[in-house]
Amino acid sequence: MSDVTTYQTIPALMDYVAEQYADRNAVEDEGKVLTYQELNQLRKQAAAALAGMGVKEGDRIAVWAPNIWEWIVAATALQTVGAALVPLNTRMKGSEAGYVLKASGAKILFTIDEFLGSSYPDMLKDEDLPELDTIITFRPVSNSDQTMSWDEFLGMADFSNEAEVNIRQSRVKADSMSDLLFTSGTTGKPKGVITQHGQNLQVVADWSEVVGVTEGDRYLIVNPFFHSFGYKAGWLAALMRGATILPLQVFDVPTILKKVAEEKITVLPGPPTLYQSILSHPDREQYDISSLRVAVTGAAAIPVSMIQAMDEILGFDNIVTAYGLTEVCGFATICRPGDSPELIANTSGRAMPGVEVRCVDEFGVEVRRGTPGEVVVRGPNVMQGYFNNDAATKETIDADGWLHTGDIGIMDSLGYLKITDRMKDMIITGGFNVYPAEIENLMSNHKAIAQVSIVGVTDERLGEVAVAWVVKNPDQALEEKELINWCREEMANYKVPRHVRFVENLPLNASGKVMKFELRDRAEQELA
Numbered sequence: 001m002s003d004v005t006t007y008q009t010i011p012a013l014m015d016y017v018a019e020q021y022a023d024r025n026a027v028e029d030e031g032k033v034l035t036y037q038e039l040n041q042l043r044k045q046a047a048a049a050l051a052g053m054g055v056k057e058g059d060r061i062a063v064w065a066p067n068i069w070e071w072i073v074a075a076t077a078l079q080t081v082g083a084a085l086v087p088l089n090t091r092m093k094g095s096e097a098g099y100v101l102k103a104s105g106a107k108i109l110f111t112i113d114e115f116l117g118s119s120y121p122d123m124l125k126d127e128d129l130p131e132l133d134t135i136i137t138f139r140p141v142s143n144s145d146q147t148m149s150w151d152e153f154l155g156m157a158d159f160s161n162e163a164e165v166n167i168r169q170s171r172v173k174a175d176s177m178s179d180l181l182f183t184s185g186t187t188g189k190p191k192g193v194i195t196q197h198g199q200n201l202q203v204v205a206d207w208s209e210v211v212g213v214t215e216g217d218r219y220l221i222v223n224p225f226f227h228s229f230g231y232k233a234g235w236l237a238a239l240m241r242g243a244t245i246l247p248l249q250v251f252d253v254p255t256i257l258k259k260v261a262e263e264k265i266t267v268l269p270g271p272p273t274l275y276q277s278i279l280s281h282p283d284r285e286q287y288d289i290s291s292l293r294v295a296v297t298g299a300a301a302i303p304v305s306m307i308q309a310m311d312e313i314l315g316f317d318n319i320v321t322a323y324g325l326t327e328v329c330g331f332a333t334i335c336r337p338g339d340s341p342e343l344i345a346n347t348s349g350r351a352m353p354g355v356e357v358r359c360v361d362e363f364g365v366e367v368r369r370g371t372p373g374e375v376v377v378r379g380p381n382v383m384q385g386y387f388n389n390d391a392a393t394k395e396t397i398d399a400d401g402w403l404h405t406g407d408i409g410i411m412d413s414l415g416y417l418k419i420t421d422r423m424k425d426m427i428i429t430g431g432f433n434v435y436p437a438e439i440e441n442l443m444s445n446h447k448a449i450a451q452v453s454i455v456g457v458t459d460e461r462l463g464e465v466a467v468a469w470v471v472k473n474p475d476q477a478l479e480e481k482e483l484i485n486w487c488r489e490e491m492a493n494y495k496v497p498r499h500v501r502f503v504e505n506l507p508l509n510a511s512g513k514v515m516k517f518e519l520r521d522r523a524e525q526e527l528a
Contacts (some may be wrong), residue, residue: 008174009056009197011047013240013431014040021215021242029069029163029247036242039073047165048157053134055107057082060180062106064088064097066115066245067225070138070150072235074110075225079197081168085179086192087226090115091509098127100182104192104387105131113140114248121147136467143284178389181228181326192387193326200232201240201436203331203381206353207521208237210334211269211296212318215242218291219267220259222248222274223512228330233269233296243267251512253277261287269296271512272306279309280450280473289358294318303322303444304345311341323348324418327396327403328381333357346441347416353381359411364398366448372420375409376402408435425516427456427464427492434466436516439497443468446483448476453506454497455520467523468497471505478502499527 007013017026018040026039034042055061061078065071076084086104088097101109101124109132111120121144123134125167135147143149178197182190198378214383219238223230225247238245246263248256257278259265268274275297297317302321310316319342321333335349351357358366359373368371371495382403385393397403408426409420420435427434436454443452451471456464472478479498487496501523507515 002044009079009169009172009176010076010178010201010236011043011169013201014043014076014080016243017239024215024242025244026239027069027072027245027247029245032069034069036239042073042154043076043080044162045154045157046158046164047168048159048161049153049167050077050081050083050108050452051154051161051164052156052158053108054061055083056172056411057168058177059083059108060086060104060106062086062088062101062104062109063108063111063226064090064092064120065112065138066090066249067221067223067230068112068138069245069247071225071247072245073361074136078108079172079178080165082172084194087181087231089226090116090224091473094123094127096514097278098124098129098191100190101129101132103129103182103190104180107131108134108136110136110138110385113137113142119500134380140390144483160419170456174201177384179231181226183326191389191392194384194387196384197468199380199468200236200316200329202354203329203352204232204237204240207322207331207334207473208241210336210352211294211320212337213237213241213243213267213294215436217241217243217266217294218246218257218264219243220246220248220263220265221470222251222256222268222270228270228324228326232330236272238267251508253281254283257281257284257289259285260289260292264291265289266290266291266293268397270292272297272302273506273508273512273514275306275314276451279306281311282474285524291316292316297324298324298348300317302345303441305445307345315508319344321345322428323409323417325405327383327405328355328377328379329383330353331381332375332377332405335416343416347412347418350415352379352381355381357404357411357415357417359409359417360402369411369413372408372410375405375407375417375419377405378402425456427454427466429456429459429464429466430462434464434495436466439466439468439487439491439495442495443483443487445490446478446486448472448478449507453516453519455500455516455523458522459498465498466495467499467501467527469501469503469506469519469523471503486509499523501526 018036021036026036027034061083088362136153138150139145140149180192207374320335324331333349356378408420439454453469459465507518
């Protein structure tokens with residue numbers, strides 16, 4: 001097991017694990033197998049190519065691609081020469097990607113030629129990107145004058161530059177910027193979050209220790225690499241612990257079941273929708289998934305029955321829920337192995353080692369335990385600030401160093417945190433505060449419901465009312481009136497959804513989170 005005190009930067013970690021786990025497989029990606037030593041050699045080759053291209057310390061380099069082995073090589077190589085990684089969401093359209101590239105001032109973009117029917121380089125053709133010098137394509141499907149292929153890029157590495165790469169790596173320090181992850185932009189333009197090598201390594205070491213990722217684990221990474229769950233709690237954590245990474249490009253339950261069975265997957269973190277989809281899949285029993293050991297999830301609404309089913313039916317030994325956001329390196333609270341199913345389902349655990357978490361009122365004063373308040377976080381995991389946005393940084397991090405998350409939570413007497421909602425998702429019905437997550441949690445107990453998402457729509461009489469979007473379990477019959485009557489028996493009247501919409505599936509973003517704004521817009525249109 002690696003010790004974070006022996007390295008302070010991501011490239012130093014790569015050297016360390018290449019020595020520790022030399023011939024062990026680091027990555028297995030659809031026939032491509034790289035040992036820890038081979039991965040490290042590729043990192044240095046790519047770093048030499050970047051140095052030869054004139055990349056300077058502090059430059060920003062973007063990666064816009066699904067989960068593939070080249071992503072990891074590009075990311076660790078650019079960090080080796082002192083640049084900062086800017087991951088782009090694979091669901092972005094050209095203008096959205098263009099915004100992040102421009103806002104970050106990215107000099108180089110690593111991307112994929114084609115993914116899910118879209119040509120990523122083509123999507124940028126009409127974007128004004130004066131600082132973007134070079135586009136390098138992973139797995140090109142055609143020759144292009146506008147882009148450089150991955151093989152051409154690697155071919156630019158001058159191995160007499162090895163000394164130069166070592167010098168550049170030695171200049172990267174614990175407090176150097178390692179990455180610039182942009183927030184999802186659900187409430188406005190995305191903001192770039194600055195974090196450093198040292199703080200990321202410390203928090204990843206603590207997270208992987210708590211969840212129990214160990215040498216020899218086989219980690220199927222479903223969470224996208226552009227997100228801290230797929231990057232920091234994903235491939236970075238796996239490499240740190242000597243696990244084997246199996247990247248998955250698209251969230252697809254039959255493929256996941258097949259991979260788990262054939263590849264003897266042991267570690268499978270993901271959003272609750274991942275486990276709900278596996279549990280409700282009609283062919284699940286045809287696959288041997290007995291190798292599964294570690295599950296990590298996180299969301300406001302997880303039924304206790306799902307946690308019990310993950311233990312009894314899916315066979316996980318370690319099941320933990322966690323909570324974090326981009327602004328705290330992705331990590332704030334986490335359950336501990338051995339916590340009860342009720343605690344795992346109903347809370348997001350307690351503060352990570354060395355981190356402080358509180359719930360406060362509008363004046364920043366801690367509220368009484370058991371009372372809702374805004375979740376604030378302080379510790380070594382807190383970002384350095386928003387890139388080129390001092391005003392937003394000052395709004396988010398107060399004078400005492402507390403980061404204000406915009407999430408509403410309730411903390412119990414043992415310090416376990418229950419996220420009840422986003423402040424912006426709260427519905428005010430006839431003067432009562434209604435938390436969608438609470439209703440989702442209650443409705444998830446209905447035997448006919450596989451998934452549910454609650455949004456608020458305007459109402460002349462009450463201001464706002466709740467609308468439930470429901471995915472039924474296979475072969476279950478359920479009518480709107482019947483479900484509303486059931487809700488009336490299970491919850492206070494002001495919480496009961498006034499409208500129910502049954503759908504085949506909920507719209508998810510690439511991280512597996514429900515896109516509530518889409519459901520809200522649809523509900524407003526349908527009920528207008």
